[in-house]
Amino acid sequence: LRLETFLRRSLEKNEMFLNYQPQVEIDTGRLVGVEALVRWNHPELGLVPPARFIPLAEDSGFINQLGKWVLDEACRQMMRWQAQGLHVPKMAVNLSVKQFERGSIAGMVADILKETGLEPQRLQLEVTESVIMNTGDALGFINDLHAIGVGLAIDDFGTGYSSLAYLKQLPVQTLKIDRSFIKDISTDVNDEAIAIAIIQLGKSMQLSVIAEGVETEEQAAFLLRHGCKLAQGYFYSRPVLAQDMLERWIDH
Numbered sequence: 001l002r003l004e005t006f007l008r009r010s011l012e013k014n015e016m017f018l019n020y021q022p023q024v025e026i027d028t029g030r031l032v033g034v035e036a037l038v039r040w041n042h043p044e045l046g047l048v049p050p051a052r053f054i055p056l057a058e059d060s061g062f063i064n065q066l067g068k069w070v071l072d073e074a075c076r077q078m079m080r081w082q083a084q085g086l087h088v089p090k091m092a093v094n095l096s097v098k099q100f101e102r103g104s105i106a107g108m109v110a111d112i113l114k115e116t117g118l119e120p121q122r123l124q125l126e127v128t129e130s131v132i133m134n135t136g137d138a139l140g141f142i143n144d145l146h147a148i149g150v151g152l153a154i155d156d157f158g159t160g161y162s163s164l165a166y167l168k169q170l171p172v173q174t175l176k177i178d179r180s181f182i183k184d185i186s187t188d189v190n191d192e193a194i195a196i197a198i199i200q201l202g203k204s205m206q207l208s209v210i211a212e213g214v215e216t217e218e219q220a221a222f223l224l225r226h227g228c229k230l231a232q233g234y235f236y237s238r239p240v241l242a243q244d245m246l247e248r249w250i251d252h
């Protein structure tokens with residue numbers, strides 16, 4: 001309960017900030033985008049992990065305010081990097097199921113894009129399979145988002161229950177292979193089979209596929225060999241501050 005009280009005041013107290021994790025093209029090492037990941041630094045509690053506060057924010061409804069703040073901050077950061085000479089092609093932002101339950105969020109997203117000046121095609125919204133399957137009118141909301149020109153990615157792909165028939169109807173451009181399948185990719189035959197199946201699925205449905213949680217060169221090589229061109233994970237970079245992005249990626 002104390003945590004919830006603290007959480008409610010976190011935004012006004014400027015305790016939230018964003019980290020950015022690079023997404024790269026495996027064979028060239030080229031930066032193709034970043035994923036924004038929210039962090040909460042409380043003066044007494046220290047860094048509270050998102051796994052603790054995101055569910056709490058979802059239960060209390062605070063996620064709507066927080067989600068809006070994250071989106072706004074992430075879009076503003078794209079414009080700041082641009083002004084500093086760093087072109088980051090795409091910004092990926094996670095959406096929570098609760099942000100859909102309120103009704104169409106396309107209006108909110110459109111307002112933020114307009115205010116910040118970020119081109120819609122440079123924003124990619126990540127939704128998990130379970131969000132899509134468990135939200136009554138997910139297809140409607142996703143179509144609304146598609147209509148304003150933003151990209152959509154299915155996060156943690158392979159862990160939910162999306163039927164392929166349903167997937168076919170969704171205007172998504174990207175599948176993110178869940179990191180649980182990448183972890184033992186070269187030693188566990190089941191994980192290997194799942195990863196390969198997702199890569200093939202992406203190829204046949206003309207979707208781009210990005211592997212999450214890539215930690216080793218072997219994993220990257222395996223993915224590339226099987227036709228997965230994009231990756232994100234500690235092998236390339238941990239989630240970092242905006243300033244670190246600038247130092248590491250400018251002129252690349």
Ligand code: G
Nearest residue numbers: 036037038050051054067070094095096239
């Ligand atoms: O770094 P990692 O510990 O950041 O993130 C843990 C979980 O928190 C992930 O499942 C991630 O999707 C989620 N998460 C991180 N940032 C956000 C955000 O801005 N919004 C939502 N809804 N989830 C987020």
Ligand code: G
Nearest residue numbers: 094155156212213214215232233234235239
């Ligand atoms: O659920 P989602 O994919 O949005 O969350 C991303 C989460 O994965 C974040 O917690 C992020 O810190 C974490 N992450 C990113 N790269 C790696 C990695 O290479 N290994 C592990 N174990 N976690 C990672």
Ligand code: MN
Nearest residue numbers: 035094126155
């Ligand atoms: Mn994600």
Ligand code: NA
Nearest residue numbers: 155156178212
């Ligand atoms: Na994920």
